[in-house]
Amino acid sequence: MSDRTPKFGWGHININVSNLDRSIAFYKRIGFEDFRPGIPYLGLTNETEPAGMPDDSAQALGLPSGTRGRACILQLGDGYPKLDLIEVVHSGPENAPEHASQNTMGETPKQPLTNQDTGIVRLCLNTRNLAEDFETLSKQGVIFLSAPQPAKDAMADIATCMDPDGALIELIQVHRDKWPAPPSSGG
Numbered sequence: 257m258s259d260r261t262p263k264f265g266w267g268h269i270n271i272n273v274s275n276l277d278r279s280i281a282f283y284k285r286i287g288f289e290d291f292r293p294g295i296p297y298l299g300l301t302n303e304t305e306p307a308g309m310p311d312d313s314a315q316a317l318g319l320p321s322g323t324r325g326r327a328c329i330l331q332l333g334d335g336y337p338k339l340d341l342i343e344v345v346h347s348g349p350e351n352a353p354e355h356a357s358q359n360t361m362g363e364t365p366k367q368p369l370t371n372q373d374t375g376i377v378r379l380c381l382n383t384r385n386l387a388e389d390f391e392t393l394s395k396q397g398v399i400f401l402s403a404p405q406p407a408k409d410a411m412a413d414i415a416t417c418m419d420p421d422g423a424l425i426e427l428i429q430v431h432r433d434k435w436p437a438p439p440s441s442g443g
Contacts, residue, residue, distance in 0.1 A: 266336035300327035378424035386429035
């Protein structure tokens with residue numbers, strides 16, 4: 257057994273969506289830009305007709321053989337992480353009309369996680385002017401859970417919106433000058 261600790265760097269955050277075009281429009285509205293019009297290593301494009309994902313890629317992601325889909329990669333600036341949006345379309349009997357509301361495991365898809373759930377529940381984006389961004393996005397039809405709210409001791413202002421499928425996106429304006437000093441590590 258090795259004492260080596262893996263050294264990771266950011267790659268991407270993936271969000272499965274029900275309608276790729278609608279989701280691209282939403283994420284561009286909140287500041288994302290195109291990076292790639294598909295995900296080449298998964299064999300997916302953003303073309304109207306869903307492409308087949310190679311079976312080994314599908315298996316690596318826990319998806320059934322024959323999975324089809326559409327996808328794109330978006331970014332904020334030139335850095336990482338990137339944002340992968342994938343509209344998964346399944347082939348075979350599970351895609352028959354009587355199973356249209358079921359996922360690849362024959363289960364009814366779950367609603368997006370909420371802030372009370374366990375797991376990755378929201379994506380957080382930093383902003384320099386939350387009040388202005390909230391006003392702009394609200395006028396464009398973006399749905400928010402509330403108007404911007406001050407966090408504890410005014411160390412940040414926070415507002416959370418939803419993407420077209422209900423995934424939560426926290427917008428935060430941090431006020432570092434109001435944070436307490438970190439505890440000293442003296443011993």
